Amino acid sequence: MADEPTRSTFDRREEVLAAAAECFMRRGYDATTMDHVAETLGATKGRVYHHFTSKPELFFAVWRRAMELVFDAILPHATTDEPGGERLAAMARAHALCMMEKRPFQRTLARGVDLYRFGETSAENRAILQVLMDQRREYELLFRRVTQAGVDDGSLAVPDARVATRTLLGALNWVTIWYEPRPGETRADRERLAEQVVQTVLDGFRHLP
Amino acid sequence: MADEPTRSTFDRREEVLAAAAECFMRRGYDATTMDHVAETLGATKGRVYHHFTSKPELFFAVWRRAMELVFDAILPHATTDEPGGERLAAMARAHALCMMEKRPFQRTLARGVDLYRFGETSAENRAILQVLMDQRREYELLFRRVTQAGVDDGSLAVPDARVATRTLLGALNWVTIWYEPRPGETRADRERLAEQVVQTVLDGFRHLP
DNA sequence: GCGAGGACATACTCGCCAGTATGTGGGGGA
DNA sequence: TCCCCCACATACTGGCGAGTATGTCCTCGC
Secondary structure: OOOOOOOOHHHHHHHHHHHHHHHHHHHHHHHOOHHHHHHHHOOOHHHHHHHOOOHHHHHHHHHHHHHHHHHHHHHHHHOOOOOHHHHHHHHHHHHHHHHHHOHHHHHHHHOHHHHHHHHHOOHHHHHHHHHHHHHHHHHHHHHHHHHHHHHHHOOOOOOOHHHHHHHHHHHHHOHHHHOOOOOOOOHHHHHHHHHHHHHHHHHOOOOOO | OOOOOOOOHHHHHHHHHHHHHHHHHHHHHHHOOHHHHHHHHOOOHHHHHHHOOOHHHHHHHHHHHHHHHHHHHHHHHHOOOOOHHHHHHHHHHHHHHHHHHOHHHHHHHHOHHHHHHHHHOOHHHHHHHHHHHHHHHHHHHHHHHHHHHHHHOOOOOOOOHHHHHHHHHHHHHOHHHHOOOOOOOOHHHHHHHHHHHHHHHHHOOOOOO
């Protein structure tokens, strides 16, 4: 009675999605079996296949969700009327925080290399792949434009905006690799960590106060 | 006659290793089949299994080689008598360059997540895994110590040396993801690119000249 | 020119995993 | 109260890929 009296169909599907993200994070796409996902749920394959028709579809759903999560996290900070440097810092903080708090999804997203193999399979998968790649590209472009805006308004200075953007995103995405949540950790702890990462990249190592 | 008159056994083994690195870079560990490696070589599985007894052994060999390559690249710059800031910059440049020039090996190394699954297999694999993980850790420690030296001698300033090191290595390792060699590209081109990446991280985005 | 072994190729086996076909409990609408 | 269908569980199949067993060529020492 106390536990989940009325969980909607939507929630049940979300549980499967979260379990899949967890598995994909830990083992990657190929090493993850549908039975692993089911086991993580405390269920059987039947449940997984009831909500998702195939393994690629499940993976794409995780990827898509991961994309939505970062986009939603940074978009509010991308279009303020602050100078480029401030906007970029806010976006970077939000991105880093998202890496930590949605780690299963975001690590799966970061290891996009897996996607290569879908290009060899069906035309349908290739089409989905194209859309996802375009979104990824759009996301990077968002950062590049804000960086360029910062250079233009004088709040930033980098050798090359394109290289700088990739460098920044690399540093931020890498968080999914080394970050591990600690027991008793609060949101403030994570925000502090995100701030440290962002400061390190944006202020640099040679910035002597 | 013109081609390869006397290739040693060593070279033949190296070819297999390079082909494996190429495959692991493109598809990751699990999606790579021994037949893929053979096909890349223009040979059959027989040749691969003649030089390496199993798929894990082949993977570990690639990983080990990748480790040797970066270590050899940065070690000469780690122990000079220059200030920490200079040393760290030189190490970072060498690391970035290595990411580009040994990309198949280095991307395989960077996606160390794959290793998780070996922990579940044989005790032998677990032991090898431990050694490799220790080396990886040692490598990171090398960067951290030089960073700390820079902070101590006043040539560097970061919020936290541990976080800074991971941030730096993230930005550098990410090169293996987005870098793609261009036809007609020279070593000087790559050095310039490496320098841009290193400058971006070490000088930061807000470093206004 | 010949025996042997190194460096592969060929032809299998066997287990695992994606996907499917079918069974089942239970809750809600009539 | 009965039925029906939703949300799974159970029980299969089929193919793919790691590993193996054996055959073959070619070279090198004698």
